[in-house]
Amino acid sequence: MADLIHPSAIVSSKAKLGKGVSVGPFSIIYDNVEIGDDTCIGAYCELGLSNAFSDSKHLVIGKDSNIRSHSVFYEGSVFGERLVTGHRVTVREKTMAGKNLQIGTLSDIQGHCTIGDYVRFHSNVHIGQKSTIGNFVWIFPYVVLTNDPHPPSETLIGVTVCDYAAIATMSVILPGAVVAKGVLVGAHSSLKGDTQEGWVYAGSPAKAICPTNKIKMQDGSGRVAYPWTEHFHRGYPEEQVNGWLKK
Amino acid sequence: MADLIHPSAIVSSKAKLGKGVSVGPFSIIYDNVEIGDDTCIGAYCELGLSNAFSDSKHLVIGKDSNIRSHSVFYEGSVFGERLVTGHRVTVREKTMAGKNLQIGTLSDIQGHCTIGDYVRFHSNVHIGQKSTIGNFVWIFPYVVLTNDPHPPSETLIGVTVCDYAAIATMSVILPGAVVAKGVLVGAHSSLKGDTQEGWVYAGSPAKAICPTNKIKMQDGSGRVAYPWTEHFHRGYPEEQVNGWLKK
């Protein structure tokens, strides 16, 4: 196993690495880290940094995960199996995430948040503290989930994003907003308050546009584009595609 | 002291490091660097890079600072004491900053700019060249301070942000705009021209909305949210909280 740890990597003897874990060149693993079997850690990663809020709790990364290079994770967060990240992601303490999470390149998870299963963050998303994210959620590049209704203040009111919702690129979700189940937030929008399940919201400030099932695929098939689970299955495990996704 | 420099770090013998300065693994400190006492430099940092505009001037970082991992600073910039950065910040030459500056993760300071005391940049802000920023300013994620009125050109007209102003997430401040004292720019706005002290501006293009003291706290206290100095003191030194902030 030792040959899976690059000789230039710095791995604490207190860290717990499962079978088949590989660690790339110049990476650093601190004390309070537990990594599941067959996980791959790229180069220049720093796992298990501590700060004043991490309470010396462990960073736990589930098995079969893939952390790409230049990523930084604090201690005190927990991820289920098959976490996949892009490059240079930053994840702070008290991020509690389910399985099969994807975190795109440059994304910044501020910690103190809850994330369900099969969630996908594309590149460069910013997840503010106190965010609550369901299952099968998609968040696209340069989206910010905020939390402070009158910045700066100590009054943090997190955003809630429900199952199967999708938030398109460069949108801001304002403090306390609820993105309901299956909602699509259009690109470059600014969303406040509550939303209705399965509707499209767009604009700044965002308004209700239509039910998502009014949107047709642009692939010539004539199919309806939402719920997206009807046509998009890439990367989901077979049992999911035949199960939840097909429901 | 030498044991505070990680053996894998590369530190020029010409660099001047104060007492108690620590340098993390795989970091590089070039020649023209002066670091104040008790400053902590994280891993994978590169301090004192030169370019065609840095004129071989020193990078000066004040005492009691904390530069987090993966950060890049060019030579030719000066920071007062207690600079704190997030991860992977980039700071170019001729950035002249006061004390107690905070620069959030992924922020990109383009140099040739002036920054006062007690300023806080949250994650991923972009400070264009020729920006002038006062004291106690807050700039939130994905805000861009621009400078070119008809890009691309050589006509750079910087932005001015006055004391106690706050610019909320994903806003663009257009070239030559002046964010007056105590102004709040709402999220996802695009601001041009002059503004009136202590007012809220929001929208794209941003319009004057109301005086900031019309905004109530959402913490149930019934208090007014602005000036924010009345209720928000986290991280400011005691003497400030009892002094300027209370004025």
Added chain:
Amino acid sequence: MADLIHPSAIVSSKAKLGKGVSVGPFSIIYDNVEIGDDTCIGAYCELGLSNAFSDSKHLVIGKDSNIRSHSVFYEGSVFGERLVTGHRVTVREKTMAGKNLQIGTLSDIQGHCTIGDYVRFHSNVHIGQKSTIGNFVWIFPYVVLTNDPHPPSETLIGVTVCDYAAIATMSVILPGAVVAKGVLVGAHSSLKGDTQEGWVYAGSPAKAICPTNKIKMQDGSGRVAYPWTEHFHRGYPEEQVNGWLKK
């Protein structure tokens, strides 16, 4: 030549490095990489990563290039001579680019795209897959070129940006949009569909505003600001300034 490779760098014996190529500390060059003469690779760079889509094809970087620190390039992309990058750029497979490309700090090129000659991406741009970018194009900070008309889906419809176009900061170009020759997209815009050559588009959704030659320089000269090639030549080779740019 060997003394141009820092001893801490990890360079595959299968990589092909031209004469005068330098590689900074802690950088990694994988097998399928060809780097042209006199190119400079900064610290902490990772060149030639493979993935499921890179088909083991070579990463080719032309001569006289400058890759700044913390950058990540996948194999399977080709760049002409004089590529210049900022820090921490990420470039995925099947990016086919001409000569004299500049890629700003934090930019994220998603691959599977085509880029002409003398193109400049400022900091933190996001180039979606299937983008087609002409020559002498300028893209400013926090611009996103999208591709998915109903996210998430497998229906990717790329953006086209024609010669001499400029897209100002924090704009979203929607799937299938065509930014015509010499068009200026204003800051904080959201552009859909087709555009007319040499016009200004701005707003969200963006509307046609006026021909670009109605915009005057703000340098007191009274000159017209567009086409920008009339007044902006910095960094372009002399033969270009006297040739294409003056046409």
